[in-house]
Amino acid sequence: MLLLQLPANFLSSRSRMGNRLSERHCRLLPLLPSSFQSLHIVILGLDCAGKTTVLYRLRFNEFVNTVPTKGFNTEKIKVSLGGGGGGKRRRRTMASFHFWDVGGQEKLRPLWRSYTRCADGLVFVVDSADGERAEEAKTELHKITRLAENQGVPVLVVANKQDLRSSLSLAEVERLLALGELGAATPWHLQPACAIIGEGLQEGLEKLYAMIAKRRKTLRQQGNKKKR
Ligand code: G3D
């Protein structure tokens, strides 16, 4: 039964009024000002990549021991963004992220699609120390980003477990996942990270947010042109 489970408030909040409206709803959501809603972010990747560790590190700012995810975990998290680096002081923005961490076992992967519908962004977590399953991770990443409804949805690829001595370099991860072949329609950023101590996660979210904001701006401009 668990296999058929959808996020508890997914249907109620996003498509309460039926499929036809929800599809339109999905198209219109990116046009809303970001202050209006939480960003819908889906965390995907093979089992054991560290998805749930990422989620709880972001939520509690500490390491939480995980158990294999049979369905999904979800958390709404407010994140303070911007202001870092550079000489000039930048204004910080509070952004609300609604994360869906979905089980990555093979039998659960066909369900990913129901979570990514209406996604503002994807976080694809990879175990950088697991070169043997890089091909499998690549296949799943390319499969989910190729779906028509995910065209243009920005992807943050988290090269996790960088603390392990056996972890692959970023260049290796980029090559093995064939990120260059994701296609012009999919903006992506590859972020080295260690979810256990949280290293790299804030930077990754900053990049993801910037890609989402850029996409929204483009969609708004295209919408305005059509109206003229
Ligand atoms: P998943 O949700 O993608 O299936 P989990 O993965 O978050 O459950 O993590 C799977 C295992 O990887 C866990 O170890 C977790 O502690 C470990 N892990 C997650 N992130 C990191 C990391 O950055 N570095 C290292 N070294 N390990 C990490 P266990 O032992 O519980 O299986």
Ligand code: MG
């Ligand atoms: Mg998990």
